[in-house]
Amino acid sequence: MKPHNPLDIIEIPLSKTSMALGLAASAVFVAAGIWFVNHPNQFHRAPLIITIIGIAAIVAFGVAALYIVNKLFDTRPGFIIDDDGITDNSNAFAVGFVPWEDVQKIEVAYIQRQKIIKIYVKDPDGYIRRQPNALSRRMASISYRIHGSPVAVSAQALQSSFDDLYKLITERRPNL
Structure with a gap:
């Protein structure tokens, strides 16, 4: 690396x-x-x-x-985009680090009129299993079953608009 x-x-x-x-x-x-x-x-x-x-x-x-x-009181950034991947720390059910090599597709979806970024990963079950507690695993499993991916990103808790966040992610990996 x-x-x-x-x-x-x-x-x-x-x-x-x-x-x-x-x-x-x-x-x-x-x-x-x-x-x-x-x-x-x-x-x-x-x-x-x-x-x-x-x-x-x-x-x-x-x-x-x-x-x-x-x-x-959390001083960590809510979301990080770099050459290795993305790191989501924006909510209680965020999956954390997702390397670019795991990302298969990125798309916009709506959940109850709220825009989210769905990030399809190679091993969805692995992302579900690595959640730190039973509630997080359950939420990731529900997301996977309903939306096809356990990784869903919202800009709601971030100092960024949804459109800017989506643009930053897709500019880093335009072929997805």
Whole structure:
């Protein structure tokens, strides 16, 4: 592997603004969950279901808030493009480093009106297996089953527009 020219490395920082908005939204849902748990009888039916929904909101959005706080203090770039490949550090289910020799095809897709970059890799199951925990493996497996690739990149948490990110990736490897 040849040494990198620092000018050949593109680092895209995480968007602290997007993360702050996500943290605020998570806090609102945690607060709503707490209210549901403390006041289930305010609803005309099924207080038990309201309590369960409240607990689920507290757990899910509490975990999301903890993750976002961790990312707010993360000094690593959200996304790196270099001569060796790409490194995605933009979200909880990012796959990390993907060498160019593993990339078979790059295309744009939509998931619920949000643009993503699907990166088709040679060994999708290998990328699923290397995920650090069961939830990440499950999410990568679902992505593979639904979208044909466990590697999906969004610009949502990055200081980059989707179009600029796509252009930077495809300019580095125009034959894909």
